[in-house]
Every structure is written in structure tokens, then in C-alpha cells.
Amino acid sequence: MPDRSADLSSAPQAPTPRVEPSLVLFALEPAAYSEAIAGAIGRSRPELEVLALDPVDLHAEAQRRRPRLVLAAGPRPEGLAVAPRWAQYRPYEDPEVVRVDGVPHRFPALDLGDLLGLVDRICEGATEAAG
Numbered sequence: 001m002p003d004r005s006a007d008l009s010s011a012p013q014a015p016t017p018r019v020e021p022s023l024v025l026f027a028l029e030p031a032a033y034s035e036a037i038a039g040a041i042g043r044s045r046p047e048l049e050v051l052a053l054d055p056v057d058l059h060a061e062a063q064r065r066r067p068r069l070v071l072a073a074g075p076r077p078e079g080l081a082v083a084p085r086w087a088q089y090r091p092y093e094d095p096e097v098v099r100v101d102g103v104p105h106r107f108p109a110l111d112l113g114d115l116l117g118l119v120d121r122i123c124e125g126a127t128e129a130a131g
Contacts, residue, residue: 015109021049022068022123027058029073031084033091037071040112041119048123069122085122 024041026034034052042050053061059077062070069085070076076086088099097104098118107114 021047023049023051024063024069024071024119024123025051025053025058025062025065025067027053027055027070027072028089028091029055037112037115041116044112044116045119045123048119069119071098075099087118087122 024038024040026038028034028037031052031054038050038052042048042073051065055073058070059080060072069087071089073088073089073090075088084100089097096107096110098107099105099109099116100118102120105118
């Protein structure tokens with residue numbers, strides 16, 4: 001039987017579909033929370049695109065960029081339905097509660113691991129839907 005490995009290596013390859021990384025936007029108050037959490041999550045999950053924003057810029061950036069998840073200080077603004085998931089977190093007012101799409105989830109002693117788990121669960125759904 002002839003060796004066909006050379007034939008296989010020269011065969012044209014189908015283009016690999018480019019999968020855009022899931023975008024996660026942080027717009028918390030104070031801004032230092034957004035920057036610190038976004039930085040830590042970005043370093044821990046390099047496959048994600050993670051941005052910290054001023055809450056004033058959130059609406060325009062969410063419209064333009066189409067994030068998978070927004071973690072913000074306030075609830076989803078009226079008329080902004082572009083983010084499939086919206087998580088509200090107020091670290092000074094209610095530090096153990098994250099409201100995902102309006103549903104409260106309690107995390108006693110909320111830490112970075114809890115936020116990473118939340119991001120993973122939400123963004124994993126995006127990867128599975130795209131794959």
C-alpha cells in the first residue's frame with residue numbers, strides 16, 4: 001500500500017472558523033473595583049476579552065461591542081437589550097448579592113473565585129452555543 005501522508009499534507013485545508021472571544025464589560029462603582037476585578041479576570045481568563053468602563057460610557061460601549069456579560073453597579077437600562085446577561089453588583093450597599101438578569105444570587109463573603117465562577121458559567125454558555 002503506498003504512503004499517502006505526503007498527499008494529505010498538501011491537501012487544501014478548510015478555513016478554521018474564527019470564534020470571537022466573549023466580551024465581558026465591568027462598570028462598577030467605585031471605578032477601582034471595575035479595574036481591579038476586570039484585571040484579575042482578564043489575567044485568569046485570557047480567552048475572554050475583558051474591559052473596565054466608566055458607567056457613563058457603558059450604554060454606548062454595550063451597543064457598539066455586543067458583550068456576552070455586563071457586570072454593572074446599576075440594573076439594565078431600559079432599551080438596552082444587547083448584553084445577553086446583565087449582572088448587578090453593589091459592593092458597598094449589598095456586598096454578598098449579585099443580581100443576574102434581576103434574580104438575586106447570594107454569595108457569603110463574595111470573592112474573586114465567586115466572580116470567576118459566575119463569568120465562567122455565563123461565558124461557557126456562549127462558547128457552547130457557538131460551537
